[in-house]
Each structure stands twice: as structure tokens, then as C-alpha cells.
Amino acid sequence: MRITDLQDDPRRMNNVTVDPDLCMGCMKCIRTCCYDVYEWDPVKKLSTAAYPEECVSCYQCMYFCPAGAIKVEEAKLAFYDQLYDPLGMND
Amino acid sequence: MENNRITYTTDVLVVGGGLAGAVLAQKLHSLKPDVKITILEKGYFGYTGQTTKAGHGMCIMSPEAGDEIYAMCKEQVEHNPYGTYLNDQDYLLEYQKEQYTYIQELERMGGKFSHNPDGTLHHHHEFEGKKISAVQIDVDFMTPFCKNVMAGGAQILERTYFTDLLTKDGKVVGAVGFNLDTTEFIVIRAKEVVLAMNEFNPSCRDMFVAPATGYAAAYEAGAQLRNVEHLTEWDLCYRNTGNFLYGVHWVVSNSKGENIFRKYNCQSLEELEVTLIRGMAKELEMGNGPLVADFTQLPKANEGADGFFHGIEMKQRLELDEFIRGFQNIDLSNPKPEVSVSYRVSIRSLRIDVEGKTTVPHLWGIGQMTTAGSAHGSWVHGDGLGVAAKTGLMTARAIAKRIDESELGEIDEAQVEKFRRRIYEAAEYKGEFRPDHVIRYISRLIKKPEYSFNKTDATMTELIEELQDVRSKYKDLIHLPKVNGHYLAKAIELRTMIDMLEMMFMVFKTRTESRGCFSRLDYPERDDKHWLKWVLVDNKSEDGKPHIFTERIPIERYPFKPEGWQEIAMP
Ligand SMILES: Cc1cc2nc3c(=O)[nH]c(=O)nc-3n(C[C@H](O)[C@H](O)[C@H](O)COP(=O)(O)OP(=O)(O)OC[C@H]3O[C@@H](n4cnc5c(N)ncnc54)[C@H](O)[C@@H]3O)c2cc1C
Ligand code: SF4
Ligand code: SF4
Numbered sequence: 001m002r003i004t005d006l007q008d009d010p011r012r013m014n015n016v017t018v019d020p021d022l023c024m025g026c027m028k029c030i031r032t033c034c035y036d037v038y039e040w041d042p043v044k045k046l047s048t049a050a051y052p053e054e055c056v057s058c059y060q061c062m063y064f065c066p067a068g069a070i071k072v073e074e075a076k077l078a079f080y081d082q083l084y085d086p087l088g089m090n091d
Numbered sequence: 092m093e094n095n096r097i098t099y100t101t102d103v104l105v106v107g108g109g110l111a112g113a114v115l116a117q118k119l120h121s122l123k124p125d126v127k128i129t130i131l132e133k134g135y136f137g138y139t140g141q142t143t144k145a146g147h148g149m150c151i152m153s154p155e156a157g158d159e160i161y162a163m164c165k166e167q168v169e170h171n172p173y174g175t176y177l178n179d180q181d182y183l184l185e186y187q188k189e190q191y192t193y194i195q196e197l198e199r200m201g202g203k204f205s206h207n208p209d210g211t212l213h214h215h216h217e218f219e220g221k222k223i224s225a226v227q228i229d230v231d232f233m234t235p236f237c238k239n240v241m242a243g244g245a246q247i248l249e250r251t252y253f254t255d256l257l258t259k260d261g262k263v264v265g266a267v268g269f270n271l272d273t274t275e276f277i278v279i280r281a282k283e284v285v286l287a288m289n290e291f292n293p294s295c296r297d298m299f300v301a302p303a304t305g306y307a308a309a310y311e312a313g314a315q316l317r318n319v320e321h322l323t324e325w326d327l328c329y330r331n332t333g334n335f336l337y338g339v340h341w342v343v344s345n346s347k348g349e350n351i352f353r354k355y356n357c358q359s360l361e362e363l364e365v366t367l368i369r370g371m372a373k374e375l376e377m378g379n380g381p382l383v384a385d386f387t388q389l390p391k392a393n394e395g396a397d398g399f400f401h402g403i404e405m406k407q408r409l410e411l412d413e414f415i416r417g418f419q420n421i422d423l424s425n426p427k428p429e430v431s432v433s434y435r436v437s438i439r440s441l442r443i444d445v446e447g448k449t450t451v452p453h454l455w456g457i458g459q460m461t462t463a464g465s466a467h468g469s470w471v472h473g474d475g476l477g478v479a480a481k482t483g484l485m486t487a488r489a490i491a492k493r494i495d496e497s498e499l500g501e502i503d504e505a506q507v508e509k510f511r512r513r514i515y516e517a518a519e520y521k522g523e524f525r526p527d528h529v530i531r532y533i534s535r536l537i538k539k540p541e542y543s544f545n546k547t548d549a550t551m552t553e554l555i556e557e558l559q560d561v562r563s564k565y566k567d568l569i570h571l572p573k574v575n576g577h578y579l580a581k582a583i584e585l586r587t588m589i590d591m592l593e594m595m596f597m598v599f600k601t602r603t604e605s606r607g608c609f610s611r612l613d614y615p616e617r618d619d620k621h622w623l624k625w626v627l628v629d630n631k632s633e634d635g636k637p638h639i640f641t642e643r644i645p646i647e648r649y650p651f652k653p654e655g656w657q658e659i660a661m662p
Binding site (some may be wrong): 006007012014053054055056057058060074076078079081082 | 138140141330333334376380
């Protein structure tokens with residue numbers, strides 16, 4: 001294992017954000033995300049996307065959010081591409 | 092790290108509040124209203140779990156098939172690519188005995204299914220001439236079961252992460268875990284413990300990803316795992332995002348316009364065979380990339396077509412793909428999008444008998460945790476909901492029969508303390524990375540061609556050494572950015588992932604053949620003569636390493652046998 005192998009390639013990760021101006025703190029995203037992406041901010045009384053690295057693009061949170069406050073941006077590249085990555089074709 | 096300890100006492104502890112756990116709890120309560128039930132759930136009961144993701148419906152034996160259970164089971168034994176002939180046929184026959192009537196039982200319990208205007212159950216009829224059919228479930232399928240379970244007075248411990256099973260004299264007497272929000276330490280004493288936590292799937296960034304915690308705990312408590320090598324799956328996906336593209340792998344073409352499915356003589360319209368994957372890899376190596384899904388080769392209608400996805404109108408198929416592409420900003424005007432493959436490997440291997448009993452007294456298993464372990468081998472791909480519901484019902488009946496004689500066991504406080512320390516230990520780690528960094532590293536590592544579609548004894552030995560190396564180093568490599576429930580759980584998931592993967596590849600090495608979706612480069616053929624056997628794992632070896640052994644399948648007394656079984660099966 002090399003240290004560089006432990007660093008995430010940002011092109012392969014999703015980006016998840018909660019717009020604090022829109023969020024109304026209903027906690028639906030926290031309840032519905034099976035991968036624990038969201039965390040409650042007890043001071044601001046809002047949800048935050050604390051662990052976006054866990055997101056699997058199921059879109060359940062966006063579906064449930066009544067305020068349209070959530071944005072899930074798909075990764076640009078597959079997490080691991082079995083055919084192209086070993087040949088260095090995605091580098 | 093000091094933590095508050097809370098101790099609970101119950102009759103039946105159910106770990107995992109997905110469909111299997113909820114159905115079991117509701118059924119058990121209806122049979123035995125005085126039995127105290129506790130459900131331990133790391134998420135929120137009714138919201139989390141794979142059940143909330145399930146797509147096309149619940150498998151049933153087609154009502155058109157009449158009473159032909161034998162014909163149905165024969166299909167499942169002979170054509171199922173997951174462990175062909177590795178079924179426990181006693182289990183399979185018992186499992187299918189109820190045909191589609193279990194749907195009616197679920198309906199009486201509150202489950203909602205789609206109906207025809209005349210009130211009859213709507214189902215998809217037979218698939219591609221097979222006797223399997225499916226019924227569509229409600230989007231909020233979990234809700235009525237959860238409500239009924241709560242109305243029945245079950246205790247629900249949400250946000251509680253189960254970590255270990257408590258044992259005394261080889262019997263299970265309870266469990267421990269911690270609260271994900273408060274990090275409080277939880278100890279539960281129980282007469283019977285049911286594991287319903289779903290599979291172990293190390294594919295990060297995939298909807299099926301699931302930690303190994305449950306299997307690691309069951310293994311440590313002495314339970315046997317069976318058919319660990321059952322589940323390898325490939326799907327076709329868009330190259331840039333890795334999102335799946337179902338049912339069109341037979342139109343994959345190279346840059347010269349050659350159809351790869353035909354070029355490599357592939358057969359299955361349902362599954363991606365290893366010959367197709369190897370063919371696609373070879374085309375890229377030869378410089379014939381990129382690979383595309385050539386939608387212009389799809390027929391406009393499905394007349395006379397065979398295969399699961401051919402049963403769907405091609406027009407709908409194309410509309411669906413257009414919808415998906417639109418969502419992912421993939422150029423819709425391009426009829427030949429670039430494709431690749433996505434690989435998944437998982438363990439559903441807790442060994443159970445037909446009642447749901449594991450090999451450890453007072454420990455039971457239900458749901459997707461057991462699909463390969465029960466060796467029912469039926470519909471392994473696509474019957475997740477059916478297995479969850481049916482095993483929930485079957486095991487509820489079995490526990491109801493026994494619970495009156497069952498007693499609370501003594502807790503071994505030294506064992507509780509050992510587990511407590513192991514949970515909070517990661518708070519002291521001082522490395523540079525987070526646990527999830529190492530998890531993703533391993534998740535990528537095992538997908539490499541030499542460890543997946545081109546694996547051999549030598550490459551697997553190399554991988555096991557690499558996993559052992561990671562095990563020896565990871566505590567120095569990681570730290571928890573915040574000492575909270577999320578990262579404590581990640582550290583546990585990393586530890587158990589390494590252990591279970593090592594075990595998985597040891598089992599892969601043991602089976603020196605290829606069978607259905609399980610394939611090796613060094614043993615490319617199915618070998619019934621030597622491998623009509625189950626590979627089993629438990630912790631009963633002297634040296635502390637996983638104990639791997641085989642058990643002959645009693646094929647002579649089973650109704651479905653491969654050709655030439657007389658010569659090969661007798662001891
Ligand atoms: C995208 C997708 C589509 C699918 N489509 C279909 C389909 O169309 N038809 C079909 O039949 N099947 C389908 N399946 C499979 C099916 O959904 C599952 O097999 C089934 O729901 C499993 O039920 P279960 O109760 O065994 O597990 P789950 O519903 O996953 O429940 C397990 C529960 O255990 C909890 N848990 C896990 N670990 C712990 C822990 N350490 N501590 C406490 N709690 C824990 C989880 O949070 C979860 O709530 C699909 C699955 C996915 C992911
Ligand atoms: S898309 Fe799914 S996995 Fe991602 S944050 Fe939303 S609910 Fe969680
Ligand atoms: S679901 Fe939407 S509104 Fe509700 S807490 Fe989450 S982000 Fe805020």
C-alpha cells in the first residue's frame with residue numbers, strides 16, 4: 001500500500017451540499033440516508049452534509065427534502081473502472 | 092475513552108430493522124403477544140436498509156405454474172448461475188412450498204401490493220418461460236410493518252450500532268453495541284438473538300455497499316459461514332459515471348463496430364458472463380476501444396425475443412435509458428454511449444437451517460444475510476425482498492415454538508469489557524488518514540482484474556498478503572477526525588472488512604473450479620466430480636486462523652442431480 005493510494009481522486013467522488021438558506025431543519029435527509037451522510041448542526045438547527053464521501057447516489061434525500069435544499073452532484077468518473085483503469089486509460 | 096453503559100434485558104433481540112426484521116417481529120408478536128421483542132437498528136426504523144431501495148418487486152412462483160413446485164425448483168437448481176447444484180434442496184423445496192401464498196399473508200399483515208382493477212393481485216406472469224413471476228410493492232412498503240411492530244409494543248433502539256455477540260459456554264446470551272449519536276455503550280441480554288443485518292458488500296460508492304460487522308460477530312461467536320464464494324456480479328455501466336445499464340450487454344460493440352457479445356460467443360441474455368468481461372478487456376488491450384452500447388442494434392419491438400429484459404417493451408427500455416442519461420448529463424443525442432463494467436462481490440453466507448437456526452445455540456439468521464448460507468440458491472439475484480419476508484415468517488414461527496423453554500443466560504463481564512475496549516480503541520489512533528480512506532483503498536484493490544475476473548491461486552495469495560499487510564499497519568495510519576459514532580463505526584467496519592475479505596479469498600482459493608458466476612483463470616471449468624461440496628468457514632481452528640473445510644452435498648437423496656452423478660457423488 002502506498003500513501004498516494006489512500007488519497008481520494010476527487011473526480012471519483014460525489015459532491016453533496018445542503019443550502020443553509022433553504023434548509024428548514026425537518027431532518028428528513030438525516031432519517032432517510034442509509035449511509036449516514038448527514039449530520040444535525042445543533043447550533044444552527046440545520047442539516048449538514050458532513051460525510052459526502054459515503055454518498056452512493058441513491059437520491060433518496062433529494063426526493064424527500066421538502067425545501068429543495070439538497071444538491072447531489074454525480075462523480076465525473078466511476079469509482080473504479082475495471083476495464084479502463086488498469087490500462088491507465090482514465091488517467 | 093470513558094462511556095456511559097446502558098443495559099437492557101429482552102426475550103428476543105432482532106438486530107437490523109429492515110424487512111426481514113420487521114416481518115419477523117410482527118409475526119412473532121401475533122403468535123406470542125407476551126414475548127418482549129427488541130429491535131436494534133443503526134439507522135431509523137422504516138427509513139434505512141436496502142428494503143427502502145428495492146426496485147422492481149417481489150418474486151413469487153407464478154400462479155400459472157400451478158402446483159409445479161418441482162419444475163420450478165429444478166429450474167432454480169440447474170439454471171441458477173449462483174452456485175449451480177450447490178443448493179440445499181431440502182431447504183429450497185420447503186422455501187418454495189408456499190408458492191405465492193406468502194404474499195397473501197404479507198397482505199393480511201398490512202403489506203401493500205399492486206392490484207388489477209378487479210381487485211386481483213397484479214403480477215408480471217412468467218418471465219421468459221420460467222416459472223418465476225413478481226408482484227410490485229408499494230413505495231413505502233416498510234411503513235405498515237413498522238407501524239404494526241411499534242403498535243405491538245416492541246422496543247426499538249434506533250441509531251444503535253450492533254458490534255458483537257455475547258456468548259457463554261458456546262451459546263449466545265446477548266449483544267453489545269453503541270449509540271451513533273451519543274456514543275453510549277449498549278449491552279443487551281436476550282434469550283434469543285436474530286441477525287437480520289443484510290449482506291457484506293465491500294463495493295464503496297455503490298447502493299449495495301454494506302459493512303461486514305454482522306458476519307464478523309457471528310463468526311467470532313462460532314457460527315458457520317457457507318457459500319462465501321457464491322456472489323460475484325457484473326453489470327454493464329456507463330463509462331464516465333459507473334451507473335448501471337441493464338439488459339443491453341448484448342449490443343456492446345468496439346470501435347470497429349464489431350458486436351462483442353457475438354464475437355466472444357456469449358450466451359446469457361440475463362447475466363454478464365465472464366467470457367464477455369474478458370472479451371471486453373481484450374478488445375481494449377488490442378486498441379479497439381472505446382467500447383459502446385450500440386442502441387441502434389436494439390430491436391424496436393420485443394416480438395419473439397427471449398430473456399428477462401426482452402420481456403419489457405423495447406420502447407420502454409429505451410425511454411428508461413434516456414431518462415437515466417438525462418439525469419446524468421450524458422449526451423442524449425448519442426446513440427452509442429461509452430460503457431464499461433461494474434463489479435460487485437458480496438457475502439450472504441450465514442449458515443442456517445430451514446427454521447433459521449445458525450450453528451450456534453440461540454442465534455438465528457434471516458433475510459439477505461442468509462441467502463447463500465441457507466443454500467436455497469433460488470433467485471439469489473432478484474429475490475432479496477422475497478427472502479427477507481419469507482425467512483422472517485418462517486423463523487418467527489420457529490422461535491414462537493421454542494421461546495417458552497428458553498432462558499436468559501449469564502453475561503461474561505470480562506467479554507463485555509473486551510468488546511467495549513475494542514469499540515472505543517480507535518479514539519486513540521494517531522495516523523494521518525481516516526478509516527474510510529483505507530476502506531476505499533481496499534474496495535478498489537479487490538476489483539482489479541487479477542483479483543476478480545482473472546483471479547488465480549497466485550494472485551489471490553498476493554491479495555491475502557496485501558490484506559494482512561494492511562491489517563498490520565492500519566492502526567498507525569488512521570485517526571478519527573472527530574471522536575463520534577460515525578467514525579467509531581467506520582473504524583470497526585475497516586477492521587471487519589479486512590477479516591472478512593481475507594476469509595473470502597481463502598475460500599475462493601479452496602474451490603479449484605469455476606461454477607456459474609464464480610470464475611477463476613487457472614481453473615476455468617466446472618468440476619462436478621470434485622466440487623459438489625459446500626465450502627464452510629468457522630473459527631474452530633487451533634491457530635486462530637479461519638478454519639476452512641468442505642461438506643459433501645448429499646446429492647444422492649436430492650431430487651435434482653447433474654449428469655453422471657452416480658460416479659461422482661458417492662464417497
Ligand atoms: C438498489 C437496490 C434494488 C433492489 N431491488 C430489488 C428488487 O426489485 N426486488 C427484490 O426482491 N430485491 C431487491 N433488492 C434487494 C432487497 O432490497 C434486499 O435484499 C432486502 O430488502 C433485504 O432485506 P433485509 O431485511 O435482509 O435487509 P435490509 O432491509 O437492508 O435491513 C437490514 C437492516 O439492518 C441494519 N443494520 C445493518 N448493520 C447494522 C448494525 N451493525 N447495527 C444495527 N443495525 C444494522 C440496516 O440499517 C438495515 O436497516 C434491491 C436492493 C438494492 C440495494
Ligand atoms: S443520494 Fe442517497 S447516499 Fe447520497 S446523500 Fe442522498 S440519501 Fe445519502
Ligand atoms: S430534508 Fe431538506 S429541509 Fe429537511 S433537514 Fe434535510 S436539507 Fe433541510
